[in-house]
Amino acid sequence: MAANNSRSLVAAFVPLPLRERNSFETLASKQGEGAVRGGTGELVAGSPLTLILRFAQNLSLSLKGRGGNDAPPDHSATRRPTALGAVIVAIGLMVAAGWYQVSTATREALVVYCAHDLLYAEEVLREFEQQTGISVVIVPDTEATKSLGLVQRLIREKDHPACDVFWNNQLLGTVELAEQGVLESYEGPGWQRLPEQFREPTGLWSGFGGRLRVWIVNTEKMPATEEMINERLANDVSRMAMAKPMFGTTLSHYSVLWDQLGAQGLQEWDRDLRDRGMSVVPGNATVKDLVAAGVCDFGMTDTDDFFLAKDDSVPVEMLPLRTPSGQTICIPNSVAIIRGTQKRKQAEQLVDYLLSEAVELRLAASKARQIPLAPVDEFLLSEDVRQLKTWAAESVDLTPLASARREVLEWLSQEHAP
């Protein structure tokens, strides 16, 4: 019996005799030799249909409970497994059609790695699809590794790129990609309308729609003033929250501090806050949630997260987070074309679309209140965004900080080394 079963296992993968003709019942009884009936009673060795039929027959036998060595043989019902097999073939064909549709759609689509929050990005990209007829596949970052995960993935895939366009929700990771030779240059109309601070001189990347690093304060717990924050920072940080500095905009924030405080200064500051009980949580949205719920009194987050809490009528206020030099930190989105893309024209269309005034105004009008970086019609901006724009004008220039980001990452990786 064991030998028979071994044979049937092997037979499931052995090509059948070419164009062998046989009767329905005989074939069913020859299941141990791997015989399967084709649509017209013919057997075609190794064809996908044969494999599907063999799969279906095996599954039907399995579901019917026949072929097991503890079941007495039931020769009267040889037609039944094959009839059930027909149902399973139908399911198999549906699944095959599904795979075909998915793979075709994916092959033709523009692949966009998107670190920006899907809540906002998806709407913008779907509208691009509607306007241009170019379908887009969005690959988001994992929840835990906002933006850094995709940057590292692009570096890993450098020699065999799967991505066409990268929409990063911050800048320094994109600068790193440019330095690693992952990006292709494009100086389109969108690039041309940007201020120099927010574009790479040769068109390797372009910035748009910025966010500010801010303090978020629960006003039921403490007044939202710089004096109070400084006092709390000096005395009690046990009810303060910050996102993990290895990821997202907190990494950019740390890169600025690395540049301004020096390596030792930042490391001491970081260690001091942790030792005194500051809560380090996975992301800026979590910081917002903790402060909004009153679990923490204040924390560092981004403007888009702050406005989500504000719109929920939670008692929170914000203050721009200033660096030791007194500047603010405005972190733009960035977009770039990946070197080696096979869909260069479609990629250019998407870059132009994202850098257009319409998209910047749309992002500014969204719940995230992103700050337009290129000139736009100011009358179309809300009061909130106009205020943010004045603070963004005082921002640190992030473009020279790619090396600082690398050093910060190296330090943080060593802190948590295996």
Add this chain to the structure above:
Amino acid sequence: MTFSEACTLSVLRSLAIALTGLCIAIPLTTSLRVHTGRQAMWRWGLALLPVFVPGLLIGYGYRNFALSLVHHPVWNEVLYTVLVMLQVVPVGALVLFCSPAPPVRAAALHVQRLVSRSNNGRGRLVGAWLRHHLFAWLPAWVVMFLLAFQESEVATLMQVDGWTEWLFTRYAAGLTIATALRVLVAPVLLQLAVLIAALWVVTDDGARGNATSGPPSFPSNGHSWLATGYVGLVLLLLVGVPGAVVLRGTWEGFSVLRAHRTLLGEVGIALLFAVTAGGLTWIVSGQLTRIRGRPGSLLIGCSVLPGLMGALALGLGLASLVQKPPLVSLRDSPLPLLIAEVCFLLPRAVLIRLLIGRWRESSAVHTARLLAVAEDRRRQRESAELLWRLDAAGRCGGLLLVCFWAYIELTLPSLLAPPGMTPAPVVLYNLMHYGQISGLSAMLFASMATPVVLVGIAWWGFRLIIRHLHSF
């Protein structure tokens, strides 16, 4: 936290979970063993409920509460440990149920106890007692330990430290595949050591009993109360709380579903992976369990080993293979993910097959088949119903369960899904940093209700077809 610290924490936590879980699984199995027929089905159904609740749902349900414990990490750790323990207990109970009989029977132990009183052979009594219980309990303990050690979905969402969370996050953040694999050696070796030790104890030929099940024992009141308490806790903590959170959000955020039509496509992709990987796993497990004797055991052992090492180890291993030529061309195809899911689900499918074999009464099935030959149409219909209940229902249920597990799997698609083929659970997981918002709850409800409804329809369809085939 370094990897060594995270790994140590995971080991200690898993030891505690497996030990506590065993203390619950033993009385649970004892109280379930005495029931038969429909009553047994309901009781097993309730006890096995955690097996059907996705980790994503549990993690989402407790995410905000876990956040509120940010200043009390110990309580968060305790809550997480309890939740995982509740999740793994039914699997332990199942393993206990289908474990072979211990080499030293209870009666023999009793005789030894009587003899040792007079001969002062307490040492031998302790040895016999240990041998008896190690043999009976070790497989269940090992399975629960491995499941707790490999758990990552709830841990990530509740922000609890552990080796899986550490490695997954660092890999996504840029740890090279070579370093990730090097780091992976320690947990894989640990799991292998635990498995080999258990196999060594259980497969000791001199110690193996001839019977296929443990001696019948009758539940005391305490056993029944413990089993009832466990089921109550499961209903409250694993089903009630996450269910309430999701349903409340769904009620408020149902309109979001209309705006996010892409969810339909993502659910479709998840279903494609589930049906393909589930079907393949079921076929492979069927072929494996048919091979009897030592070669069969060896083949089963080798086939289920990759899956027993956990989704993270399996996913990273396959990811390393498809990142460089010559296999890099497969990277953007669904093949690596399908292979990984089949390997991952194979141990579960084999366990289900073994359970079906354990429950199946061959003589009853044969009698029912003989009844089908009768001329009387009524008898044929009765035979069809009997054959469905005695034979086909278990197989169909097993297949559908494996497909459901493939649908809700999160770690493997996070590592291996090609662009454009991200299943719905992974998309939702990536949105969960927003916390418990109504729109997300509605999306989670829709994506989790879909497979449940489809499983129900498929079950009904299989039943209809198989009964029809047997009755004409």
